[in-house]
Amino acid sequence: xxxxxxxxxxxxxxxxxxxxxxxxxxxxxxxxxxxxxxxxxxxxxxxxxxxxxxxxxxxxxxxxxxxxxxxxxxxxxxxxxxxxxxxxxxxxxxxxxxxxxxxxxxxxxxxxxxxxxxxxxxxxxxxxxxxxxxxxxxxxxxxxxxxxxxxxxxxxxxxxxxxxxxxxxxxxxxxxxxxxxxxxxxxxxxxxxxxxxxxxxxxxxxxxxxxxxxxxxxx
Ligand SMILES: [Mg+2]
Ligand SMILES: [Zn+2]
Numbered sequence: 001x002x003x004x005x006x007x008x009x010x011x012x013x014x015x016x017x018x019x020x021x022x023x024x025x026x027x028x029x030x031x032x033x034x035x036x037x038x039x040x041x042x043x044x045x046x047x048x049x050x051x052x053x054x055x056x057x058x059x060x061x062x063x064x065x066x067x068x069x070x071x072x073x074x075x076x077x078x079x080x081x082x083x084x085x086x087x088x089x090x091x092x093x094x095x096x097x098x099x100x101x102x103x104x105x106x107x108x109x110x111x112x113x114x115x116x117x118x119x120x121x122x123x124x125x126x127x128x129x130x131x132x133x134x135x136x137x138x139x140x141x142x143x144x145x146x147x148x149x150x151x152x153x154x155x156x157x158x159x160x161x162x163x164x165x166x167x168x169x170x171x172x173x174x175x176x177x178x179x180x181x182x183x184x185x186x187x188x189x190x191x192x193x194x195x196x197x198x199x200x201x202x203x204x205x206x207x208x209x210x211x212x213x214x215x216x217x218x219x
Contacts, residue, residue, distance in 0.1 A: 004120040004127050005074075005081050005147035007088060008134065010105030012143075015064045015135050021170035022135055023058045023207065024102075024128050024189060027069040029176030029196030031055070032091060038073040040083075042090035050201025052098030059101050061208050063170075064133040066106040068183070070121050074111030082148045084109055089145060106131055109147070119154035123177075123182025123219075126152045128189065132167050157186040159219045164188040172207050172214065174200055181217045190214030 028034030033046045058065055067088075073079055088107050093150025095102040108127040112118035117190050120126045130152055141148065158164070166188035176196035182193045191214040192203040206212045 002149045003118070003152040004130065004150065005084060005106040005111060005181045006110045006130070006134065006141065006150050007084065007109075007145055007147050008105075008141045008143050009092070009107065009145060009192060010064075010103060010143070012064075012105060012135055015105075016138075017029070019168070020064050020135075021168045021172070022066055023063040023067050024131060024171070024184065024187075025055075025065050025093075025200065026122075026175035026177070026180045027067050027213045029094075030174050030194060031067070034176070034196055038071065039087065040073065040077065040079060042086045044093065047088040047091075047094050047098065048197070048199035048201065050204070051164075051174060051199055052102040054200040055203040056099040056101035057204055057208060059103060064106070064135050065104050066108065066128075066135065067104055068108050068122065068127040068131065070110045070179070072111065072113040072121075074109075075113045075116055078207065081109075081111060081149070084147045084151050085145045106134060110193050119152050121124060122179040123186065125157060125183045126155055126184030128173065128183060128187040129155055132187075136167065141185045155186065159186070164192075170210060173185060174203060174207070181215070182219055185219050191217050
């Protein structure tokens with residue numbers, strides 16, 4: 001089974017002892033336009049309005065930016081993990097063209113289907129917890145677009161209890177689906193749900209507001 005694919009593309013060392021918060025972003029419907037039947041090629045990668053300037057604002061506010069995305073096209077055999085290089089390079093290139101500060105630090109991708117019963121597919125918070133470890137703990141991974149599969153175990157989440165505290169009080173999860181909110185809840189993040197055709201730009205002012213505790217969510 002194995003875990004999610006990780007692409008460390010930013011210089012994570014700078015966050016190690018910085019106490020920087022992390023913005024966890026779902027990809028399709030948050031940064032770029034989702035498509036029925038997956039975004040399968042670089043030419044299908046289309047930024048949502050304001051996504052680049054929003055990511056730039058997160059970076060300027062000191063956030064590490066970590067994409068956490070379910071892409072079951074891989075498990076379905078539509079394409080292989082190498083395609084993540086083209087797709088995510090296309091995404092980063094477009095972001096940089098709009099705003100040179102709009103730099104994603106880390107991509108984490110679950111390649112599985114629901115039926116695969118993996119540990120990483122959202123609403124599991126496993127990809128967020130892995131992002132936290134990669135950014136904040138001594139977990140050395142080469143900076144590379146090459147996807148590396150990292151095994152993870154299913155985190156125990158007390159879904160019937162209170163939302164757990166996040167490792168950093170400002171950590172945030174942005175998504176367009178209930179499964180994104182579930183993953184963010186299990187991690188303890190501030191939750192921001194967006195309309196899938198408008199994405200990140202609709203909540204960026206709120207995320208930057210440190211007093212905003214995010215959306216209420218009942219798992
Ligand atoms: Mg989405
Ligand atoms: Zn998975």
